[in-house]
Amino acid sequence: MSKIQYSVAELAERFSLEFRGDGTRIIDGVGTLAGAGPSQLSFLSNSKYAVQLGNTRAGVVVLHQDAAEACPTAALVARDPYVAYAHIAALFERLPAAVPGIHPSAVVAAGARVHPSASIGPCCVVDDGAVIEEGVVLGPHCIIGAECVVGAQSRLVARVTLVTRVTLGKRVLVHPGAVIGSDGFGLAFDRDHWVKLPQLGGVRIGDDCEIGANTTIDRGALDDTVLEEDVRLDNQIQIAHNVYVGAHTAMAGCAAVAGSAKIGRYCMIGGNAGVLGHLELADRVTITAKSLVTHSIREAGEYSSGVPLQENRQWRRNAARFKHLDEYARRLSALEKDKNDD
Amino acid sequence: MSKIQYSVAELAERFSLEFRGDGTRIIDGVGTLAGAGPSQLSFLSNSKYAVQLGNTRAGVVVLHQDAAEACPTAALVARDPYVAYAHIAALFERLPAAVPGIHPSAVVAAGARVHPSASIGPCCVVDDGAVIEEGVVLGPHCIIGAECVVGAQSRLVARVTLVTRVTLGKRVLVHPGAVIGSDGFGLAFDRDHWVKLPQLGGVRIGDDCEIGANTTIDRGALDDTVLEEDVRLDNQIQIAHNVYVGAHTAMAGCAAVAGSAKIGRYCMIGGNAGVLGHLELADRVTITAKSLVTHSIREAGEYSSGVPLQENRQWRRNAARFKHLDEYARRLSALEKDKNDD
Amino acid sequence: MSKIQYSVAELAERFSLEFRGDGTRIIDGVGTLAGAGPSQLSFLSNSKYAVQLGNTRAGVVVLHQDAAEACPTAALVARDPYVAYAHIAALFERLPAAVPGIHPSAVVAAGARVHPSASIGPCCVVDDGAVIEEGVVLGPHCIIGAECVVGAQSRLVARVTLVTRVTLGKRVLVHPGAVIGSDGFGLAFDRDHWVKLPQLGGVRIGDDCEIGANTTIDRGALDDTVLEEDVRLDNQIQIAHNVYVGAHTAMAGCAAVAGSAKIGRYCMIGGNAGVLGHLELADRVTITAKSLVTHSIREAGEYSSGVPLQENRQWRRNAARFKHLDEYARRLSALEKDKNDD
Known part of the structure; x- marks a missing residue:
């Protein structure tokens, strides 16, 4: 199988993105910020992963312009990096050949x-x-x-x-x-x-x-x-x-x-x-x-519905009380009434 | 494929139902009260749909005798219209032919x-x-x-x-x-x-x-x-x-x-x-x-078990309290005890 | 199909278990304590079923030494009877023959x-x-x-x-x-x-x-x-x-x-x-x-999470109260505060 390859500049043009850094770099695949190598493209969308940007070895990173400064490698700047990444990554997907x-x-x-x-x-x-x-x-x-x-x-x-x-x-x-x-x-x-x-x-x-x-x-x-x-x-x-x-x-x-x-x-x-x-x-x-x-x-x-997860022993105690919630509410009202009647 | 066809009178006899209106009408399929046409049979079982009866264009409607008066077309009167409909509708199902x-x-x-x-x-x-x-x-x-x-x-x-x-x-x-x-x-x-x-x-x-x-x-x-x-x-x-x-x-x-x-x-x-x-x-x-x-x-x-669905912001507040339900019950009892000790 | 057969003594040796009773008995299958016959092996692991041991017709029972006394038939004594049973039962499984x-x-x-x-x-x-x-x-x-x-x-x-x-x-x-x-x-x-x-x-x-x-x-x-x-x-x-x-x-x-x-x-x-x-x-x-x-x-x-199952009418009352749990907790705190302010 021949390799699928694009330069950073080609990707920028194809998807109407701005690029920063080396546009001639050749990209032949995609990977995570932590795992991508120099011929791979990665992306930063969830700020939770921003900390990984500084150490990435990716050849180019798709990101929001706010993160472009911190990018140690080439960057493709996108309004919505996740959407841009989705479109780019599709280029590198190899679907099984389907013969008519x-x-x-x-x-x-x-x-x-x-x-x-x-x-x-x-x-x-x-x-x-x-x-x-x-x-x-x-x-x-x-x-x-x-x-x-x-x-x-x-x-x-x-x-x-x-x-x-x-x-x-x-x-x-x-x-x-x-x-x-x-x-x-x-x-x-x-x-x-x-x-x-x-x-x-x-x-x-x-x-x-x-x-x-x-x-x-x-x-x-x-x-x-x-x-x-x-x-x-x-x-x-x-x-x-x-x-x-x-x-x-x-x-x-x-x-x-x-x-x-x-x-x-x-x-x-x-x-x-x-x-x-x-x-x-x-x-x-x-x-x-x-x-x-x-x-x-x-x-x-x-x-939403449901109740939160707890350690089982605590949960058992609370769950058992649920069976009497109506009674508790009535008793609470009775106490309030008593107080007001005082 | 030849059409499956029955007259209203034939259906009445086959399923031991009483009919009202034109027994010679030919029925070749089934449909909802809202969607059935003049050659189709419909049914009224759930009273929620009674309001649709007056406007139905169905050729005949399977219904309970309580609803027969209000029916603008022929009617097949059944003790349980849903069961009667189930039996009749089966006539109009075309199962794939199975060759031995x-x-x-x-x-x-x-x-x-x-x-x-x-x-x-x-x-x-x-x-x-x-x-x-x-x-x-x-x-x-x-x-x-x-x-x-x-x-x-x-x-x-x-x-x-x-x-x-x-x-x-x-x-x-x-x-x-x-x-x-x-x-x-x-x-x-x-x-x-x-x-x-x-x-x-x-x-x-x-x-x-x-x-x-x-x-x-x-x-x-x-x-x-x-x-x-x-x-x-x-x-x-x-x-x-x-x-x-x-x-x-x-x-x-x-x-x-x-x-x-x-x-x-x-x-x-x-x-x-x-x-x-x-x-x-x-x-x-x-x-x-x-x-x-x-x-x-x-x-x-x-x-049953479970708790009711709520708008997420409200639900979060209530769900968080569930984790302390046992404590609340104890505090409630303590208040009651205090009051009684007064 | 030829029968799969082992004597009790053979099973004991094969799985390094101690046996009690007749080691020459021939076993050709497995069954529950209640259902096994004289040529079948059964097991007792869950104490809930101990009551069935006295009446079992099984040829041999895999059990913990604590239960060995009560066993009316041959016994294979195991540290963990369920694990031992799992290994033994596998002998009697007939997987479909797979032709290379x-x-x-x-x-x-x-x-x-x-x-x-x-x-x-x-x-x-x-x-x-x-x-x-x-x-x-x-x-x-x-x-x-x-x-x-x-x-x-x-x-x-x-x-x-x-x-x-x-x-x-x-x-x-x-x-x-x-x-x-x-x-x-x-x-x-x-x-x-x-x-x-x-x-x-x-x-x-x-x-x-x-x-x-x-x-x-x-x-x-x-x-x-x-x-x-x-x-x-x-x-x-x-x-x-x-x-x-x-x-x-x-x-x-x-x-x-x-x-x-x-x-x-x-x-x-x-x-x-x-x-x-x-x-x-x-x-x-x-x-x-x-x-x-x-x-x-x-x-x-x-x-764990979840609430316990109840009869639907009771459950409805409690579930409806859940929607106000946050409010109840606040009202409870207010009562306590009032009391302390007294």
């Missing part, structure tokens, strides 16, 4: 429509009525069910299952083990046993979404489950049937949203946080990790 | 027993000693390990793994990514390292169970892990080794049950709720979402 | 290096540059991506995905559905949309680790995500990018560790517990089930 065409071990139904530029990996199964658009890459072991559409330039890394009636937009990235479009969990209780509600809707995923490993997104009961564009889901997230997620919302690992909840745009749902069914969250709502949302939220802002 | 026989890409061991009416999908692997009964459908990429039995009419949608010694009853439905029968998590600590306990039991799943996407059910250490009949598990549920789940119990997404716990019949375990190991839950116990069950529950009823 | 060689349905790239003693199961996909060492067993449907190494004697049970730049040590055991080496969740927010950070690191897993079903371990952004030797992860665990887990640490089902957290050696992380990003946990820290670690922990010990 269908691997001989793949099973593609006669009624599937596969664009000739698409790459269908080993052991993929593409059902009748599925559509695979231009430039799509299906890694090994992907299953594309009936009436599913994979939008142009999307990449399903490996072992992704689209069950039925799933539409992915353009440039969607899906990680291994994700299951999209399986039956929503719909049951009616008939005296002494459960009756299953057929799940007749689908799933629509907007452009530029990313879906993490082993994440599950169920299809709707009647209407569709929807993710608008640029929604970013980490691993092991559970999206129930008929959930609606607004554009640019991000959810960290193990978050879960119950049926028919509607999440706004630009929300941030923390790790293992949960949202109960049928609730609505406004735009720009942040839920901290492991919190449970039990009522709709009408205003942007940060919301 | 073994797909050429499947790998079926010589020592496996596959009923000729069963359908074994692309890339399935069926081990020696496995038994696939009458009318079973294995979607693509299912793995059926040694000593596993898939009961008659069961359907493994796609990419389901039965590891070893797993027996599924009749009409069991398993969604993609589920792993049933993997090693329980059994470890003994030997001075400075872990020793693995071999997991020699199996898993037994009763008739009419449903297992969600990416759910995991471990096999037992010595005895089996058991789900009785009609147990309904949503996605990403974790059932540890030697758990016993009584009939008709349902668990919502991301619930988890630790080893050797015994859950009663007709229980409802909320989303992301947890049950610690070796506990017992009586029949008809409901656990609300994200609660942790830390002691056995002897009586039917609803149980 | 590559199954004809597997797709192995020309540039992959597969040791001739390794067994590559049906439908496996091994990429260019991957290395499969001596005695490795890949069950069906494993995917080994570019630049991945599977160390000697490791076993990937079935349907395991190593995405890219993943190195497994020796004797690593990985259960179905696990995804190791997928993209870390790295995003930079650029005014009105997300920009993805390329994930250029890898994952390194030490010798003798065990990874549960449907567990996900992301690869690092720049440096690697690391598990030292003998780390034991249960099912559905989420390990984010650049997490570092010390040797001999065990995590129960559904635990999750956020990015760049550093967990010590010999830690125990309870079921569905969480650790926030960038925190450090000392060695020998135990976190109880469903707790959230929100600050670094410098000292060994047991730590």
Whole structure:
């Protein structure tokens, strides 16, 4: 493999950044401030790491102009160094080469429509009525069910299952083990046993979404489950049937949203946080990790539940008292009343 | 594909319901009150949606007799409209056609027993000693390990793994990514390292169970892990080794049950709720979402843990106080004592 | 299959245990105290089960010398009966036979290096540059991506995905559905949309680790995500990018560790517990089930968060009071002040 190489001046021009120091220096990779060598680029975004800047051996550092003075090597000055770094680092990523065409071990139904530029990996199964658009890459072991559409330039890394009636937009990235479009969990209780509600809707995923490993997104009961564009889901997230997620919302690992909840745009749902069914969250709502949302939220802002971690022996004493909190509040009020009656 | 069509009168007769209005109207699908058109059936079960009844364009609505007066179109009157709707809607579900026989890409061991009416999908692997009964459908990429039995009419949608010694009853439905029968998590600590306990039991799943996407059910250490009949598990549920789940119990997404716990019949375990190991839950116990069950529950009823969601700044103040709750309770008692001593 | 058989005396010698009673008795399996028959071995480790000892029909029982007197059958006396049992039971485990060689349905790239003693199961996909060492067993449907190494004697049970730049040590055991080496969740927010950070690191897993079903371990952004030797992860665990887990640490089902957290050696992380990003946990820290670690922990010990489960009606009253805890604490202080001012 040939090396990927850029001079500092080339990077500055390509990303419209100002550079300081030696523009001819050749960069062939990226690394942390502590670990990068003279042919690597690093970045300083979180001030917590500013102390590492003085000792870095990196060839060039992407940073805010406030930090440029302190930089012992070449610098690329950016309004937002983390964003600039994200764009630059993408140059050095080597994605597995995807050869257009269908691997001989793949099973593609006669009624599937596969664009000739698409790459269908080993052991993929593409059902009748599925559509695979231009430039799509299906890694090994992907299953594309009936009436599913994979939008142009999307990449399903490996072992992704689209069950039925799933539409992915353009440039969607899906990680291994994700299951999209399986039956929503719909049951009616008939005296002494459960009756299953057929799940007749689908799933629509907007452009530029990313879906993490082993994440599950169920299809709707009647209407569709929807993710608008640029929604970013980490691993092991559970999206129930008929959930609606607004554009640019991000959810960290193990978050879960119950049926028919509607999440706004630009929300941030923390790790293992949960949202109960049928609730609505406004735009720009942040839920901290492991919190449970039990009522709709009408205003942007940060919301939390839970109690702090303590050494177990102390925690036990406090937790035991929680069971009597209502009683304590009443006793407190009684004392106050007594005092006022004095 | 030919259309699925029934007249309102045919539906009434088939499901023993009374109809009001035009019985000759032809229905070819289902939809929400807000979205259904004149050839579609809808339902009104949750009174929250009663306000939509007056404006529905649905051809017929399944509803309780109390709502029949207000219905602007034909009506099917049911004791429990949701259950009646579940049965009717199933008529309009189009399951992927399953052709009996073994797909050429499947790998079926010589020592496996596959009923000729069963359908074994692309890339399935069926081990020696496995038994696939009458009318079973294995979607693509299912793995059926040694000593596993898939009961008659069961359907493994796609990419389901039965590891070893797993027996599924009749009409069991398993969604993609589920792993049933993997090693329980059994470890003994030997001075400075872990020793693995071999997991020699199996898993037994009763008739009419449903297992969600990416759910995991471990096999037992010595005895089996058991789900009785009609147990309904949503996605990403974790059932540890030697758990016993009584009939008709349902668990919502991301619930988890630790080893050797015994859950009663007709229980409802909320989303992301947890049950610690070796506990017992009586029949008809409901656990609300994200609660942790830390002691056995002897009586039917609803149980909860957790604290309510608040705006983060308020929550921080309250959460910080939780660390001193025991102290507050003591101070409160001291004040009361002082008062009484006065 | 021939029977696996040992006399009690043979077992005693093999594991350096003392035996009491009939050493010639033949043992061909293991079982619980309540369920084992005369040709089976059982064990007594948890004193909770001591009451079952008197009635056991087991052929021999592994137990501590304190319990030997009460044993109605042959006994194997061990310092730690659970550890001794773990070693003995392993004799009776029948792992699926693994035939060296590559199954004809597997797709192995020309540039992959597969040791001739390794067994590559049906439908496996091994990429260019991957290395499969001596005695490795890949069950069906494993995917080994570019630049991945599977160390000697490791076993990937079935349907395991190593995405890219993943190195497994020796004797690593990985259960179905696990995804190791997928993209870390790295995003930079650029005014009105997300920009993805390329994930250029890898994952390194030490010798003798065990990874549960449907567990996900992301690869690092720049440096690697690391598990030292003998780390034991249960099912559905989420390990984010650049997490570092010390040797001999065990995590129960559904635990999750956020990015760049550093967990010590010999830690125990309870079921569905969480650790926030960038925190450090000392060695020998135990976190109880469903707790959230929100600050670094410098000292060994047991730590918890959460509130106890209650009957829902009581819980509601207490939970509602939690929202005013700060106010109550102030009112309590005010009363105390008043009293002291008297």
